[in-house]
Amino acid sequence: MTQPLLEMRQIGKTFGSVRALYRVDLRIYAGEVHALMGENGAGKSTLMKILSGAYSADAGGEFIVEGQPVRIANPQDARRLGIAVIYQELSLAANLTVAENMMLGNEQSKRGLIQRKPMAARCQTILTRLGADFFPQTRVATLSAAQRQQVEIARALCSEARILVMDEPTTTLSARETDFLFALVKQLRREGLAIIYISHRMEEIYSLADRCSVLRDGHYIGTLEKEHITAGKLISMMVGRDLGEFYRATPKMRPDGETMLTVNKLTDGKRLQPCSLTLRAGEVVGLAGLVGAGRTELARLIYAADSASAGEVVMQGRPLRLRHPADALKAGIVYLTEDRKGLGLFLDMSIAENINIAVLDRDALPGGLRRFRPGRLRA
Ligand SMILES: Nc1ncnc2c1ncn2[C@@H]1O[C@H](COP(=O)(O)OP(=O)(O)OP(=O)(O)O)[C@@H](O)[C@H]1O
Ligand SMILES: [Mg+2]
Numbered sequence: 001m002t003q004p005l006l007e008m009r010q011i012g013k014t015f016g017s018v019r020a021l022y023r024v025d026l027r028i029y030a031g032e033v034h035a036l037m038g039e040n041g042a043g044k045s046t047l048m049k050i051l052s053g054a055y056s057a058d059a060g061g062e063f064i065v066e067g068q069p070v071r072i073a074n075p076q077d078a079r080r081l082g083i084a085v086i087y088q089e090l091s092l093a094a095n096l097t098v099a100e101n102m103m104l105g106n107e108q109s110k111r112g113l114i115q116r117k118p119m120a121a122r123c124q125t126i127l128t129r130l131g132a133d134f135f136p137q138t139r140v141a142t143l144s145a146a147q148r149q150q151v152e153i154a155r156a157l158c159s160e161a162r163i164l165v166m167d168e169p170t171t172t173l174s175a176r177e178t179d180f181l182f183a184l185v186k187q188l189r190r191e192g193l194a195i196i197y198i199s200h201r202m203e204e205i206y207s208l209a210d211r212c213s214v215l216r217d218g219h220y221i222g223t224l225e226k227e228h229i230t231a232g233k234l235i236s237m238m239v240g241r242d243l244g245e246f247y248r249a250t251p252k253m254r255p256d257g258e259t260m261l262t263v264n265k266l267t268d269g270k271r272l273q274p275c276s277l278t279l280r281a282g283e284v285v286g287l288a289g290l291v292g293a294g295r296t297e298l299a300r301l302i303y304a305a306d307s308a309s310a311g312e313v314v315m316q317g318r319p320l321r322l323r324h325p326a327d328a329l330k331a332g333i334v335y336l337t338e339d340r341k342g343l344g345l346f347l348d349m350s351i352a353e354n355i356n357i358a359v360l361d362r363d364a365l366p367g368g369l370r371r372f373r374p375g376r377l378r379a
Helices: 044-051 075-080 098-103 116-130 145-158 175-190 202-208 231-239 295-302 325-330 340-344 351-359
Strands: 006-015 018-028 033-037 062-065 068-070 083-086 163-167 194-198 211-216 219-225 259-267 275-280 310-315
Touching (some): 006 044, 018 033, 018 044, 018 211, 033 044, 033 231, 098 116, 116 145, 175 194, 175 202, 194 202, 211 231, 219 231
Parallel strands (some): 018 219, 033 194, 033 211, 083 163, 163 194
Antiparallel strands (some): 259 275
16 A cells, blocks of 8 residues: 555553553555544544644654654644544534635635635635535524534635544434435545544444444554455454353343333334333333444334334333324323434523423413413423
8 A cells, every 4th residue: 555644653642540542553545434433432532632633642652644753732733734623513603604614714814814705716616516505605503514514524625634534423414414424525535535434333334434443442453444344343343352252141130010111023124123122110121232233223113203114012001003202202201312412402492491392282372372481390
């Protein structure tokens, strides 16, 4: 292979008594999507924060860009080297326009005056290249999460980034938006950028990654080339043992409360094989599995957020007809989503409104008026 665009050597990081990274080595090439995987807390985000200058590494590590040793002591250093991180939304100024956000810190000026016209033209060129459906003058506050992410990417291209870091970029995207992002990532790869892609979702790794490196408990474990990436290999690298050794029978301990909920052979007819479980009063049932195993899918079927193709949900002996989450809610089933910001909450409404939102129609007055006074919480 040719010379790496970026090489990290012996990068370590200690937070007080927590050792987050131990002498990690990583090589990134131009024109590749390099997936970074590992269980929660493995050190992926910490490594990327060091790369972007947000954290400083412990002494002894080295960064090499195109064969030259470089210093990354702060975000400006990283930016000058062409390293950009796509954050979910936090780094955009919602009250400014797309162009202003793209240009923050990259303003073109002539004799101290900001050159608005050429800036807007440059932004438009980049937005067109990305296939964005909004304009340089659009205010960021009016954009969806997916569009804001495109602004982040556009901003990176505006500062001529060559290395893009995406840390779990699809967590707040719908399936369609995810497809669009994937097409974009593939386009940027063709244009010769290096993309470091962090995800817990195996399907994303299969469809995007040219290579995949694994961290475990702060240690670099290894890198797989595309043709060697399989779920079995990745998982054993991530957890440090083969799957067969992973399960151990434990003596059964069950509370003897009344059976509240029985799920019988529930399936979506697609990815989820028929699943059954029972839940008693006073009991917490854990639903374990690796990413992509179908835990969320099962929970969404029980709550009728997705529709089941077969199987039943029985509540205290009574089969439920669940066609809609409202039916589940009426039966006393509540779903707290993993994507609290994206699906669980209305972020621009108050806490009181959020708490009451699921029971608005139960509490509505005739004619559909809301009986709602802030400060009078019904929890
Ligand atoms: N600012 C911090 N202060 C103290 N410890 C931290 C800090 N940031 C991360 N850590 C610790 O460093 C380790 C690595 O965390 P990191 O966030 O990098 O993991 P990750 O691989 O990104 O995990 P996830 O998949 O959950 O995002 C963890 O043990 C974490 O608790
Ligand atoms: Mg992380």
